[in-house]
Amino acid sequence: MIKKKEKKKFKRKNIKLQNIEIDNLEKFEAEDLVEEKRAEKKIVEKSQISQKSNLNLKTGRILQVESNYKCRVKVAGSELICTLGGRLKQVNYETRTLVSVGDFVNVNLSQDPRIEKILPRKNALSRFSEESFQKEIIIASNIDQVIITASYREPEISPGLIDRYICAAQINNILPIICVNKIDLAECREDVKNKMKFYEDTGFVIIYTSAKTGIGIDDLREVLKNKETVFSGHSGAGKSSLINLLQPNIDLEVAEISNYTGKGIHTTTSSQLIEWSFGGYLVDTPGIKTFGLHREDKVYLPLVFPGFSQYVDECKFNNCTHSHEVGCAVKKAVNDSKFPAERYESYLRIFESL
Numbered sequence: 001m002i003k004k005k006e007k008k009k010f011k012r013k014n015i016k017l018q019n020i021e022i023d024n025l026e027k028f029e030a031e032d033l034v035e036e037k038r039a040e041k042k043i044v045e046k047s048q049i050s051q052k053s054n055l056n057l058k059t060g061r062i063l064q065v066e067s068n069y070k071c072r073v074k075v076a077g078s079e080l081i082c083t084l085g086g087r088l089k090q091v092n093y094e095t096r097t098l099v100s101v102g103d104f105v106n107v108n109l110s111q112d113p114r115i116e117k118i119l120p121r122k123n124a125l126s127r128f129s130e131e132s133f134q135k136e137i138i139i140a141s142n143i144d145q146v147i148i149t150a151s152y153r154e155p156e157i158s159p160g161l162i163d164r165y166i167c168a169a170q171i172n173n174i175l176p177i178i179c180v181n182k183i184d185l186a187e188c189r190e191d192v193k194n195k196m197k198f199y200e201d202t203g204f205v206i207i208y209t210s211a212k213t214g215i216g217i218d219d220l221r222e223v224l225k226n227k228e229t230v231f232s233g234h235s236g237a238g239k240s241s242l243i244n245l246l247q248p249n250i251d252l253e254v255a256e257i258s259n260y261t262g263k264g265i266h267t268t269t270s271s272q273l274i275e276w277s278f279g280g281y282l283v284d285t286p287g288i289k290t291f292g293l294h295r296e297d298k299v300y301l302p303l304v305f306p307g308f309s310q311y312v313d314e315c316k317f318n319n320c321t322h323s324h325e326v327g328c329a330v331k332k333a334v335n336d337s338k339f340p341a342e343r344y345e346s347y348l349r350i351f352e353s354l
């Protein structure tokens with residue numbers, strides 16, 4: 001995680017206002033209530049003007065986004081299909097997704113259920129499109145952790161993608177956990193461990209699983225208990241298969257043929273929020289090919305890139321970007337073979353792409 005002090009230093013002015021950091025959920029919920037009351041008051045006032053007095057406003061949570069204007073929402077103990085209120089449908093050039101799975105919303109139940117307000121997000125895991133005006137694509141909001149789901153083979157682990165996930169997660173106050181699935185396809189466990197050595201040495205939680213044999217499923221369940229987790233990663237890595245194994249009655253669609261063809265299959269086509277029977281929630285998401293970070297996150301990158309934290313304090317300049325500066329402790333570690341050159345090259349690729 002970024003040190004508070006550092007984060008303050010780089011505080012951006014007006015971007016991604018929804019990523020408001022909240023220290024504890026209770027406070028967050030309390031703020032929600034205030035927000036809710038305020039929204040309620042506003043809507044009541046509005047309806048009084050328009051002589052509508054039968055307003056029934058309740059807080060719910062988005063389980064699935066069916067289209068840009070239609071969502072499945074858990075509200076007042078039921079699952080309802082809700083449309084987005086007109087005010088929320090206004091064109092927003094910064095985001096491709098108006099609402100996200102995991103959003104808390106105020107729903108007006110007095111007529112056809114309508115979402116009147118999206119409550120402030122605790123955080124969101126988002127990627128950004130590659131166009132020059134980068135649009136936000138929210139993967140999930142209001143979550144504790146992301147299971148970066150990779151597979152040992154078919155498709156092969158992409159460390160570059162893992163690096164991007166880790167950076168995005170840390171910047172947004174989401175705990176990154178790596179899950180290496182399909183370890184049944186490895187000759188031996190050592191091969192898998194060697195591949196992940198850097199991330200293990202750097203202190204990330206890594207869980208090795210096989211949805212085919214069931215190895216590691218208990219370890220995975222342990223980290224999921226009572227947490228709100230999003231599963232994200234390449235298509236075909238086995239996200240839905242793992243979730244099905246953790247909770248058989250969920251019965252998510254998985255790719256039929258385990259013969260990986262190298263093409264993105266994209267079996268899961270829309271994200272959904274589900275409750276675990278053992279406590280907590282999960283979001284299953286469609287696989288992604290690339291993970292674009294936002295240009296304005298570039299300032300955080302030198303602090304959050306995996307493995308850099310132990311060196312940054314020793315760089316000569318405290319705003320060192322570890323790219324061209326003299327007296328850079330990261331570059332020294334690379335030269336002394338203490339930090340893997342491939343990971344440093346991955347950093348430079350991301351840094352320069354922004």
Ligand SMILES: Nc1nc2c(ncn2[C@@H]2O[C@H](COP(=O)(O)OP(=O)(O)OP(=O)(O)O)[C@@H](O)[C@H]2O)c(=O)[nH]1
Nearest residue numbers: 210211236237238239240241255258266267268287
């Ligand atoms: N050998 C092996 N195959 C697996 C394992 N886990 C999943 N698979 C197979 O991999 C294929 C893809 O699995 P899915 O669960 O659909 O993958 P996904 O990550 O949900 O993919 P998308 O929904 O497209 O993002 C399926 O054919 C699974 O049977 C595993 O641990 N070992």
Ligand SMILES: [Mg+2]
Nearest residue numbers: 239240267268
């Ligand atoms: Mg899937």
Ligand SMILES: [Zn+2]
Nearest residue numbers: 315320322328
């Ligand atoms: Zn440096």
